[in-house]
Amino acid sequence: MAERGAKWPWVAVALAVLGIWLYERGGDPTPPPDAAPSARATAPASSGAPPGSSAPSGPASASASPTARGPEDYAPPRFAPEVEKYAAEAGVNPQLVMAVLFNEAYKPHGPEVERAWQKMKPDASFGIANMHRAAYDETRRNRPFADRPWEDLPDDPALAVRAAAWHLHDLGAQLPARWSGSYTRDELMALGYNTGAGNMLAFARGVNPGAEARSYLDRLHDNWAKSADALAAH
Template identity: 60%
Template sequence: MRNQRRTASRLAAAVALAAVGLTACGSGDSGGAADTKADRKADRPAASGTASPGASTGPADGSSRNDTARFAPQADRYAREAGVSPRLVMAILYNEAYKPHDPEFERSWQKIKPDSAFGIANMHRAAFDETKRGRPFADRSWFDLPDDPALAVRAAAWYLHDLDRQLPKQLPDGYTRDELLALGYNTGAGNMAAFARGARPGPQARTYLNTLRGNWDKAAEALKR
């Protein structure tokens, strides 16, 4: 009975924390790597879940354990491995750092919302399972993401790599290639392709892009540390 009460208490706390986080975000689960089973309409970003750094102690450089900049080494390493921009990966990590970063919270929230995302890069299970095929982390599970930030960053970098291969050489005015990749990360490959053909992103996708632009210089500074 005592254990049941503890479990119920923890789940209740997680739900309460989720409510606060979702209210602050202004939407149920926006942001994150899209669920590749079904790309959303061009004016609706894909669903996403919570994020988690996994580590229980602060980084060696003395920065806050809640500072996304502590993932800069992984962002640089795995972006280069995947052949994408480290700055883009880092900026996306900043974009995705809007929810509670705790493995227990993620798993509690996933029980309530099974289609939520895992890891500090907010990746859906379908996107992760598709991305890992033939990759160095092919034997890893989506359920590992909450406890393994390095895996989350690596998967995000390779997902961006796969998105990049789907972009045409000629891009519409008003977007850089990295910005379109970020939109693809947020809304899915189908929507990204539509934006590359000139479709106009909806308000939530535009918010994601504006947030990315706001995090662009911060990402560069993090990678210099």
């Protein structure tokens, strides 16, 4: 019986990997930006938090998140303390960071399932914020977590939150003082998180996002109020 029971965790991992595969297989890749003007997006409801990014505050020491093993342990509200801490460190809106975590919670998280999926798809993202290796390696340069490799993300959700906050900061730093599109700063930064800095800057010039980017922004709007609630409950 003990040997049979030991197989169940791997069954759960296999099912989770299958779920990720089915989700990503059904996704609609974002087409290259075209020259069409951007349609106006509905701005997220205000929560009282400033909509834009500010200059980063001083670095803080790395901290490990609480032990997380079950699927419920990776729910975004669980990481409200880390979101508030590292959003302040990076000088970005904590509601934006939390909303990104909600957006990225479409697939199961945890060391076992993420590494199993990465064996099937080497370019897969890691951590609760779904960061790809290239984005993480660029973000960690000259940061307090510069010595932490990308491979640590599945094991340390706090590191994943910290990296996501600084990545959003870096995206915001690339935005011009004024842009022709109708998106808010937070919306553009979220689009940049999903599609890359080049596309973000194109959207700021008025280029129309593709279907996947529009879907990401719609989900950000859907998650905006619950993100404020998750932070308020902390």
